[in-house]
Amino acid sequence: MAYSEKLIEHYENPRNIGSMDKDDSTVGTGLVGAPACGDVMKLQIKVSPEGIIEDAKFKTFGCGSAIASSSLVTEWVKGKSLDEAGEIKNTDIAQELALPPVKIHCSVLAEDAIKAAIADYKSNADISEDVKETA
């Protein structure tokens, strides 16, 4: 399949591979996709008390497009507020990497991963608020 140079560059030198402690309340973890479908993305964000994404890590099982899409979004979300990160659209990802039509679902999955990580962070934060209140 003919891939763009940018996509291949992300595949060959993926940014921010790794894992963070998912039990840390400042970390939000998004795990999306399914092994049976051939792609699973785990995206983690570390959020500052001011609500800014300080760090992002990913691990992805999937095709080259899926790996490149997740690598790209870890770069994009860093330094953004949760609201800003939540506005990243799959079409932006697809356009940046020039994904072939048959691979658009990879960018959709990456967008889902961001949303899932943000939602997970928020639910963690709610729980820790609750814990503080009951304490």
Next chain:
Amino acid sequence: MTEQTHGANIQTPVYLDYQATTPVDPRVLEAMMPYFTTKFGNPHSRSHAFGWETEEGVEEARAQVASLIGANPKEIIFTSGATESNNLSLKGVARFYKDKKNHIITTVTEHKCVLDTCRHLEQEEGFDVTYLPVAENGLVNLDDLRAAITDQTVLVSIMAVNNEIGVVQPLAEIGAICRENGVFFHTDAAQAVGKIPLDVDAMKIDLMSISGHKIYGPMGIGAMYVRRKPRVRIRPMINGGGQERGMRSGTLAPALCVGIGTACAIAEAEMSADNERIRFLSDRFYDRITGKLPEVFLNGDREQRYPGNLNLSFAYVEGESLMMGMRDLAVSSGSACTSSSLEPSYVLRALGVEEELAHTSIRFGIGRFSTEGEIDFAVDTVVQAVEKLRAMSPLWEMAQEGIDLKSIEWAEH
């Protein structure tokens, strides 16, 4: 394509896709050349030496093809390739006998050109087709075959060597069952001819499909074996001048006929030596890969296989990304992502390989021109790529942490 030279004189990309096609053997090309230049006559011209000369070349080729499979030259007809031979075998027999019988039996792991032809006969021409399942090792169950045969069954079509996983079906046993029941036996032997010993009488094969470019011959030519005693009759698909005993009209391409004939003669002379080398390289590759990497699975039966085809699943990495990580190897993947359909290989699914693993499979094809240096280079390339991708695989991470991936509720998309 830019070729690069590596240590030990390895030219990359290394070709490991011998099931897709094989390079033309230089000896084959040499035999073909005169038929493009001086020996240019129409082999069907009876009135002059130009025709006689090319006819002689064509007939010698026919005898070479026949000899390799234990047939009589009169039972060989030339076609454009195994796809045409499969089409003609199935449609030709089905249509000729349609007033008497209307049932065909095949398996779910046949090549697309057999399955699509069956589907056509089923949907457009009113035939009944039974698609036999295969066991986990890729082999057909003979009791299933026996049970599927009815008094309406005209033809059983079961491939010899599977193109994706290399398993060898029990041809002699299938042939015996068919003969006992008065049913014709066709085998798609595109991946088997010249690679495993075949004998149409011993195996009771009535029709066989053969490809030129899978046996170090040229593309664009194939052959078909059609038994004369007991006689198999077929209705032609191409009408015209009545060439090839009326079964396949059209002027033959002498250069291509000579190409497939020479390829068969070389295969007959060198099969056992070739196989010994290919088995050595295949074992070396498999032993080294599995020695260095855990959780690698061989698809298809371990024993009943052609060793030049190794279909491996690398758990927790996806096939297309693995191929991208092995740019120096020319291989094929059973992964969905390499196709436009996004469905993993139907052959692997038919074996009951879980979708997770079907997505992680790569077919390594080893052939006549593969070298030890290439195999060692391939091992290093595969190990490096798999380790890199596992390090970034969330599934590998979970498996290492002892999490049962099946316990997770995945959002299928």
